[in-house]
Amino acid sequence: MNKKSMISGIFENGLWKTRWAVLVAVACSILAALIMFYISAVDTFYAVKMQADYWQLGSPAARGVMRAEAVGQVVKVIDIFLLAIVLLIFGLGIYELYISKIDHAYEGDDTSSEHMLSVSSLDDLKSRLGKVIIMVLIVKFFEMAIGMEIDSMKDLLVFSGGILLIGGTLYMTEAMARKKGEWKTRASDRIGTVEDRAS
Numbered sequence: 001m002n003k004k005s006m007i008s009g010i011f012e013n014g015l016w017k018t019r020w021a022v023l024v025a026v027a028c029s030i031l032a033a034l035i036m037f038y039i040s041a042v043d044t045f046y047a048v049k050m051q052a053d054y055w056q057l058g059s060p061a062a063r064g065v066m067r068a069e070a071v072g073q074v075v076k077v078i079d080i081f082l083l084a085i086v087l088l089i090f091g092l093g094i095y096e097l098y099i100s101k102i103d104h105a106y107e108g109d110d111t112s113s114e115h116m117l118s119v120s121s122l123d124d125l126k127s128r129l130g131k132v133i134i135m136v137l138i139v140k141f142f143e144m145a146i147g148m149e150i151d152s153m154k155d156l157l158v159f160s161g162g163i164l165l166i167g168g169t170l171y172m173t174e175a176m177a178r179k180k181g182e183w184k185t186r187a188s189d190r191i192g193t194v195e196d197r198a199s
Helices: 003-050 060-098 112-116 122-146 153-180 193-198
Strands: none
Touching: 003 060, 060 122, 122 153
C-alpha cells in the first residue's frame, strides 16, 4: 500500500465515522418527543379535572359551553401527541438509515416495526413523516373549525371547501401509497416482512 492510498484510507475512514454526528439529531428528536408526550399527558389530566363538574351543570347552554371547551382541549392534546409521533419516527428513522438497524425491534413476533421502522431510504422516511404531518394539519384545521362562527354563505362555502380539500388530500395520499405498495392492509400481505428485515 503506497502513501497516497494509505492517506486516502485514513481520510475515508474518518469521513465515514462522521455519520455518528447523526446521533445528536436522534437524541434531540427523541428528547423532544418525550417532552411532547409529557405535555400532552399533563394537558389531558387537567382537561379531565376541569370537566369533573360537568354532570352538575343543569343548564344545557352551560353544558354546551363546557363541552365545546372539552372538545377543543382534546383536539389540542391529539395535535401535540401527533407532533410527538413525528419526532419519534424521525429520530428512529434517521438512526436506522445512517447508523444501524434496531435489532430489538425485529425480534420475536413484534410486528410494530413493519409500519414504523421499515425505512429503506430518505425518501421513504419523508413519505412516512409526510403522512403524519398531514394528520397534524387536519387536526389543526378541526381545532380551528370548532371555534369558527358561520355568519354568511361565504363562510359556509369556505368551510365546506376546506373539508373537501382535506378529503381529497387523504384520498390522494392513500391512493399514492397503495400504488407504491407502501400500505399492507391485510395480515397475509404482511407475512414475512419482519423476518425479511431481520435477516
